[in-house]
Amino acid sequence: MAGKEDLKLLGLPLSPFVVSVRMALNMKGVSYEYVDEDLNNKSELLLKSNPVHKKVPVLIHNGKPICESLVILQYVDELFAGRSILPTDPYERATARFWAAFAGDKLFPAWYGVVTAQAEEERAEKVKETLAAIEHMEVAFAKCSGGNAFFGGDSIGYVDVVLGSFLFWFEAVRRVDGLEIINASKTPLLAAWAERFGGSVEAKEAVPVTKADLAVQYISKFRAPAAAAAKLASSE
């Protein structure tokens, strides 16, 4: 029975990795203290808890830190009773781990590269990589869901949480660049899944609608210097 545990989560409002951990903790019905970090002024606690990477999310349980979102997700799943986040069957677990790793190693750097690309050429390259990666995830959905609503089957599971935590960023990219990373005609299964996921209790609890707005602001602010420089160069 998940009761009052000594749990503290260090995070950032816009980090999808932090969102995924919050989703998992909510799914387990476990209460925790949440602390927003300032990347330009990292807390002593963060530096002490994650000296290797100095990054969030960090989950501190009974004073002991756990780092790396996928490691934290599995830790939360194994430690707390209640609904399973990872599948129970070893082969299905392996499949879920494979796609969670793919989402983190291939899909994330690609779409984040679209956000942060300094030049148009670089952005175009990252868009290509993103769309190629999401094609793989479309195939993954067919395999993992077995015709059900989510990667996890009937209910939200590991891969749903990992990919689902990217959705508010995909919405922000759509608003700013007009780019649909998940597209109803190219990736119909994922488009339908994204609707279902977005409408779920789990998503609504962990991702307030304002997050996409904040992400849009982040993108605009991030690109402002380059845009200003380009404007200046073209007016000379």
Next chain:
Amino acid sequence: MAGGGELKLLGTWASPWACRVRIAMHLKALSYDYVEEDLDNKSDLLLTSNPVHKKVPVLIHNGKPISESLVIVQYIDEAFASNGRSLLPSDPQERAIARFWAAYIDDKITASWKQAFSAKTEEERLEGTKQLLVAVETLEGALRVCSKGKPFFGGDSVGYLDVVLGGLLPWLQGTEALCGVEFLDAARTPLLSAWAERFGALDAAKAVLPDVGRLVEFAKVRREQQAAAAAAAKN
């Protein structure tokens, strides 16, 4: 030797990732069909079993493929839980620590190693070796914490993290010849150096790991071939 179904492993003799899986199979006393792939001429089986990455190792269990070495090792540990010892620790906190360092090895150690190995300029190589040495020192600290004075990352006996790092052992031992800096230095990283001796002496390691000399020669030839191909592509 316990089977529990048909097991086939696609790998290459030089691949440290394939070595990891083979070591794990050995530790779990699993018999399997080993297929040596030619990476310049990948088999249909490899391409259909791992269409996303098209890489080795791939484990095929009763016709169903599993890719990515860390995923495969955890799969073997879970699917054959009754075979021998558990590779992952039983305590969730210790499991999280083992997974954290496995990710660190695959992200930081290999990235800086590759940079030092494939460097086109001396500046690049120095940057790579600098980062590699920082990573190795960090790993020395990890070993101190995880082993708690015992012989392996897993404590008294070989565990997940030992297997994860152990697959890379001949590459680590060849670092001086290939990258210009000693990875395992008894003065700088005494715990890791002692660990390397112990790991290398294991039956599983002796059965699976390639000879360092052979690996170094192979890597040098491969590096020259790739440099030549890159130069040719530019013209």
